[in-house]
Amino acid sequence: MFKFITVIKITTKSRAWMTVLSLxxxxxxxxxxxxxxxxxxxxxEGLTSNQSIKQQGxxxxxxxxxxxxAKTMFxxxxxxxxxxxxxxxxxxxxxxxxxLLNGVYSTLNQITGTGAFPNLQNQSIQLFPxxxxxxxxxxxxxxxxxxxxxxxxxxxxxxxxxxxxxxxYKRELVKEIKTAYYQYGKALNAxxxxxxxxxxxxxxxxxxxxxxxxxxxNRTSVTRSTNEVSKINASxxxxxxxxxxxxxxxxxxxxRPLTDSIEIDSMSGLPEMDLLxxxxxVNREELFKxxxxxxxxxxxxxxxxxxxxxxxGTFIDLGSQAFNLDFNKKSRYYFWGLSLDWDLFxxxxxxxxxxxxxxxxxxILAQTDYVSHQLLTxxxxxxxxxxxxxxxxxxxxxxxxxxxxxxxxQLKLYREGVVIYIELLDAQNQLINARLDAxxxxxxxxxxxxxxxxxxxxxxx
Numbered sequence: 158m159f160k161f162i163t164v165i166k167i168t169t170k171s172r173a174w175m176t177v178l179s180l181x182x183x184x185x186x187x188x189x190x191x192x193x194x195x196x197x198x199x200x201x202e203g204l205t206s207n208q209s210i211k212q213q214g215x216x217x218x219x220x221x222x223x224x225x226x227a228k229t230m231f232x233x234x235x236x237x238x239x240x241x242x243x244x245x246x247x248x249x250x251x252x253x254x255x256x257l258l259n260g261v262y263s264t265l266n267q268i269t270g271t272g273a274f275p276n277l278q279n280q281s282i283q284l285f286p287x288x289x290x291x292x293x294x295x296x297x298x299x300x301x302x303x304x305x306x307x308x309x310x311x312x313x314x315x316x317x318x319x320x321x322x323x324x325x326y327k328r329e330l331v332k333e334i335k336t337a338y339y340q341y342g343k344a345l346n347a348x349x350x351x352x353x354x355x356x357x358x359x360x361x362x363x364x365x366x367x368x369x370x371x372x373x374x375n376r377t378s379v380t381r382s383t384n385e386v387s388k389i390n391a392s393x394x395x396x397x398x399x400x401x402x403x404x405x406x407x408x409x410x411x412x413r414p415l416t417d418s419i420e421i422d423s424m425s426g427l428p429e430m431d432l433l434x435x436x437x438x439v440n441r442e443e444l445f446k447x448x449x450x451x452x453x454x455x456x457x458x459x460x461x462x463x464x465x466x467x468x469x470g471t472f473i474d475l476g477s478q479a480f481n482l483d484f485n486k487k488s489r490y491y492f493w494g495l496s497l498d499w500d501l502f503x504x505x506x507x508x509x510x511x512x513x514x515x516x517x518x519x520x521i522l523a524q525t526d527y528v529s530h531q532l533l534t535x536x537x538x539x540x541x542x543x544x545x546x547x548x549x550x551x552x553x554x555x556x557x558x559x560x561x562x563x564x565x566x567q568l569k570l571y572r573e574g575v576v577i578y579i580e581l582l583d584a585q586n587q588l589i590n591a592r593l594d595a596x597x598x599x600x601x602x603x604x605x606x607x608x609x610x611x612x613x614x615x616x617x618x
Contacts, residue, residue: 169171180383182192194422195333195420195421195422196338196422199334199338199407199419200334200335200553201208201226201413202336203330203331203410203412203498204327204330204331204618206411206412206413207330207410207411207412208412209330210323210326210327210330211323211328213319213323213326214323216319216322217316217319217320217322217323220312220315220318220319221315221316222581223312223315224309224312224313224315224316226312227305227308227309227312227313228309230299230305230308230309231299231305231309233296233297233298234296234297234299235294235295235296235300236291236294236295236297237292237293237294237295238293238295239291239292239293240290240291240292241289241290242285242286242287242288242289242290242431243287243288244283244285244286244287245283245285245287246283246285247283247284248283248284248285249281249282249283249284250281250282250284251277251279251280251281251282252280252281252282253279254277254278254279254280255276255277255278255279256279258277258546259276259277261274262274262276262277262461263276267442268355276379286480287480287488288480288481288482289478289479289480290477290478290482291476291478292476292477292478292479293474293475293476293477293492294474295473295474296472296473296475297470297471297472298470298471298472299465299468299470300469300470300471300495301466301468301469301470302468302469302470303459303460303463303466303468304460304463304468307456307457307459307460307463308460310456311453311456311457311460314449314452314453314456315453317449318446318449318453321445321446321449322442322446324442324618325442325443325446327618328442328611328614328616329611330410331562331611331616332587332607332608332610332611333410334407334410334411335603335610336419336604336608336609337403337406337407337410338407338419338605339600339603339604339607340403340406340407340604341400341403341404341407341416341419342373342413342421342599342600343403343439343596343597343600344396344399344400344402344403344581345400345408345421346596346600347391347396347399347400347596348396348397348400348592350592350593350596351389351393351396352393353465354389354589354592355386355389355390355393357585357589358382358385358386358389358585359386361382361385361581361582361585362379362382362383362385362386365378365379365382366379366382373574375514377578378577378578379398381578381579382578382582385582385585404416404417404419407419426599427547427602428602428603428606429551430543430547433540433543433606433609434543434544435532435537436613436615437536437613438529438532438533438536438612438613438614439494440613440614440615441532441613441614443526443532444529444532447521447524447525447528448525450521451518451521451522451525454514454517454518454521455512455518455530456509457517458514458515458518460468460514461507461510461511461513461514462507462511464500464503464507467497467498467499468496468497468498468499469495469496470492470495470496470543471493471494471495471496472493472496473491473492473493473494474490474491474492474493475490475491476489476490476491476492477489477490478490520615532612534587535607535612536612536613539605539608539609539612540609542605542608543602543605543606543609546598546601546602546605547602549598549601550595550598550599550601550602552598553591553594553595553597553598553599554595554596554598556591556595557588557590557594557595559591560584560587560588560591560592561588561591563584563587563588564584564585564587564588566584567580567581567583567584568581568584
């Protein structure tokens, strides 16, 4: 927390100077400790409303359903089918019924002295069934199928993979939200500093004009003070534009109207250093994804090798078939069986699949090692940046304190006529720059803290 150093005798004319002198310091006092509830609420809102997160959630839901579908492949499946045929013509089978039996029937008639055994005609039987139906319920179930088992495992791992992907998106979004939040806070404070500085130089312009009218100073002092007003005013306009751009981007991340207002939390100085300068990358979802990819590829290798295990299944048909749509005891039937399918030879196709999966496994292992070193390097770079940012912050605080004291002293001497306006102007510019530098240094530490939090995956959802 900054302390005011007041060395000016309070008079009627100096009260205005005291007011504008205090405003920029108040602008720097936005960080007494009070937690970051507003920021946490914004993060929650962003995670809920962000379209990219929603899209990844839909993909996760799709993978969960695919896993549920894979599990059903082990269950019995029942289907109903029916056919009805009406036919005429086509191929026939000739059956010599008369040639085979008429001689025998004639002899029997002679023996019995009756005509009980009539002559028969040779038959021509049509192959296509005419006025015939076949309706059945078929139940099938796999008994042994290694492909289905590996497929189920892969689907389950794809669900875990997508969960990790969702977390990657969430962590990246949290980083972007927090960074944009701090950027907006930095821009907002810069606007306050320039606004208070504008009042400061305007008051200097007014005093110099009064001194010039009383022939206490020359026109140069008035001209320089007027130029300072123009310069600070231009900087203020630019700072306001930067603030608007930071606000728009922050609202974009939260899927809100770009012009919505943003409430800034209070923060207490620097982030906690102990947690930031320690830790590793073992919690990074990127490494977890590679581990899952390795497991998936292991199952793909097993899937390629599963051809050596035969596929065994069973089925049963319960139905009815008859001519003329008859339905009775004779038409009803059941038909049960077992099936076995075994891939014995495929000209090396399965061996190539196995070798391809093994090559992919080696690639994933190499990629995991590379990404692990890359992420660890990123973390160490961010941690070194934090050390540098802390040093910059401490230096900025020291320079701000010195600049404030120097400006107060020069202002007092200028009122007493001991120093010229150029010296006061130099002290004034040093104070404004010191306030801006302190503001930038403070927020930069929090921005780098966000980068470290992303690098070691320490943010808790």
